[in-house]
Amino acid sequence: MTEPQSALLLRRQLAELNKNPVEGFSAGLIDDNDLYRWEVLIIGPPDTLYEGGVFKAHLTFPKDYPLRPPKMKFITEIWHPNVDKSGDVCISILHEPGEDKYGYEKPEERWLPIHTVETIMISVISMLADPNGDSPANVDAAKEWREDRNGDVELHFSGSPVEKQHGTTFLHIVQLLPRSRQY
Numbered sequence: 001m002t003e004p005q006s007a008l009l010l011r012r013q014l015a016e017l018n019k020n021p022v023e024g025f026s027a028g029l030i031d032d033n034d035l036y037r038w039e040v041l042i043i044g045p046p047d048t049l050y051e052g053g054v055f056k057a058h059l060t061f062p063k064d065y066p067l068r069p070p071k072m073k074f075i076t077e078i079w080h081p082n083v084d085k086s087g088d089v090c091i092s093i094l095h096e097p098g099e100d101k102y103g104y105e106k107p108e109e110r111w112l113p114i115h116t117v118e119t120i121m122i123s124v125i126s127m128l129a130d131p132n133g134d135s136p137a138n139v140d141a142a143k144e145w146r147e148d149r150n151g152d153v154e155l156h157f158s159g160s161p162v163e164k165q166h167g168t169t170f171l172h173i174v175q176l177l178p179r180s181r182q183y
Contacts, residue, residue, distance in 0.1 A: 006065040036061045069111035081131040081142035090137035
């Protein structure tokens with residue numbers, strides 16, 4: 001039986017990330033037998049409320065990837081305007097392709113089959129640094145963000161159950177991920 005095109009593509013993307021790691025995150029398979037479920041560790045971007053934090057998330061890819069986007073869910077609890085209270089990430093790049101029935105997003109801002117795990121993760125890291133308060137998944141976090149970007153919000157964010165691991169390097173992050181087979 002031949003492997004689906006989506007599995008071949010995910011295998012290539014995993015191999016590329018293992019060969020050429022990207023600053024700010026690390027990725028691997030949750031289970032070596034399932035290419036459609038990934039675990040990522042994200043280092044909180046510098047000069048943000050998340051600096052020094054290490055955040056675990058899961059990416060779940062549909063069988064028709066890359067025609068449809070994966071779903072992303074933070075496992076580490078995070079207080080962010082674009083992450084709902086259950087951890088689901090809400091950003092344009094992960095929205096189904098096509099027209100936005102609410103008119104908030106242009107089609108080119110939504111999922112396109114040219115996106116990769118790398119482009120998704122770069123977008124998520126950017127989201128951590130610069131939330132979209134116009135279309136929040138967590139209205140309470142968005143309200144706090146808008147009202148006071150540098151004062152009380154920082155205390156609330158840093159007081160959330162995010163474990164700050166100062167001195168964490170990319171190599172430390174790689175060691176925390178499940179070992180994936182080299183493909």
